[in-house]
Amino acid sequence: MPPQVLLLAAIGAGVYAGYSFAQRALRNQKLKATAKSTAEPKEARDLGNLVHDPKTGEYRPQA
Numbered sequence: 001m002p003p004q005v006l007l008l009a010a011i012g013a014g015v016y017a018g019y020s021f022a023q024r025a026l027r028n029q030k031l032k033a034t035a036k037s038t039a040e041p042k043e044a045r046d047l048g049n050l051v052h053d054p055k056t057g058e059y060r061p062q063a
Contacts, residue, residue: 050059
């Protein structure tokens, strides 16, 4: 077999291995992000009495 064919086969195998590794790494990263986002939601904090701020139209904790 000519050396060029062997070289192309080796390059192709390397590209395929790199592509497979990248796909696996991205899939694992996506699964971790999904697991983190579906974790238990944070509990609401008790802020005490809220006062309406007429300038902004928002409610803020009473100082």
